[in-house]
Amino acid sequence: MQRLVSRLFMAIIALLLAGPIVVLAGVSVNGEQVLYFPPHGFSLGWYGAIVTDPGWRGALFASLAVATLAAAGAVLIALPIAWFLWRRIAPWAEIVRALGLAPFILPPVITALGFLSFWATLGVYGQPWTVVVSHAIFLVALPLVTLSTGFGSIEREVLEAGATMGATDRQLLRTVMLPLMVPYIVSGYAFAFVLSLNEYIIAYMVAGFTLETLPIKIFNSLRYGYTPTMAAVTVVFVCVAALVFGLVARFGNLPRLLGAYGDMGK
């Protein structure tokens, strides 16, 4: 009885979480340019339109370019901070960690408005590269958390054993730490990449009129009426996110990354 109730509860949650996505998947294969569910007719043409339509293709490439570069930037900023916090006894450096987490934890509107004020003051408002820098700063929090977890899971004894046998810091870094850290670096990058792909308000406020990313393109298109292409893009987004996180889970330890063992910053 109890198992039945708990199964039912989980099933309802699954239905509620998947519901909107299932409906959009249905809507995205409508035969005509209508949003019906269940779909009227069948066509995969709307998925093709993401690549063939110049507007959608441009937005797709813009989003991919921003996400690829911004995620790399976020990892490059987070890695030395996480390393320093793990390697050194320096309580004051916790402030730096807080500084890295803040842009992500504060309501995104605030971070977005800060960037808008900053770029406008510098006189580069609307330049596409400002979106990359803004996203990189915004997303530092994600690799910072995964990398801190990664460093926390390394057994210091292993490194000491290596040091006793005469390995230098540099050798230890390359032969022991790097291989252990790769899953955490990759997942930090993956989290930042997916989040950048989906980010709307910062991209919009910083350069919404010059650089159209996919979320901006969807929002702008809403004004001219709903089309199945928007549903198709949404389905692609969900699939990309599920795929990326699925890969992270396959090659890394997702429960550990999400704090199941409590070894962040140990």
Added chain:
Amino acid sequence: MKRERPRALADYLPVAVPTAVLAIFFVMPFGIMVAISFFKRVQGGFYTPDFVFDNYARFLSAFFGRVLGFSMGLAALVALIAVSIALPFTVQLAALRGRAQVAWLVALLAVLSLSEVIIGFAWATLFSRTAGISNILAFLGAMARPVSLSPSFGAVLTGMVYQAFPYAVLILYPAVVRLDPALAEASRTLGASPVRAFLTVVLPALRHAVGATLILVFVFALGSYLLPQMLGQPQHWTISVLVTDQAVYQSNLPFAAAMAVFLVLACLGLIGIATLVGRQKELA
């Protein structure tokens, strides 16, 4: 490799460079925003450096008071609903075996990473006349004919709870997973019903985590900027919507900045409380 205090100047280098980057690209923008909140707005969308409190004085209007009250109330309601569903859910999730649990985590992360644009669009479709809930209800005979369910307060609330639910689960997850399952088992062996065991053993053991989660989800919901616009009517607009509206469409950066500063102070205060509440767990 032992933890050591930094000694040589070079030891500070790994933290100095990223700190400088964060200072330039986060602290400075923030400072500029605060400065602009005291600037004087000039007609036509520009502003001049000044030190006036005009932008903050506008908070004293009845309109702003209503928006602020509504935003806080809505965020509190969203936090309450999301955490009440997320808590029993997370307890079930933690009891699942490896594979099934990881599959759930992947799904939760996928939903959590979804853009607000996409969540808004998805629920607008679900609440529309042609595709979605009212169609199913009409098909089942529960409704005479399909109707449009958005824009409405219910639509805004649904969208925001949908957005906040995975966030609540993932914040609760570490505390719930680390909770000793023997606790609940012992109470069950002693004859407590599952509901009673949850209410008298699991819930009290997690009270600090739940308190901290409520506050963090509240802050998260306060930041929702598109769902009230896409699924609601103008009277459902929140302070985040207003900030966007003033900054982008009304070109009133000083007023938008003043509202943002206010929002930051409110959020920082709440996050501070959440951190303190969360810390108590380790001390207790």
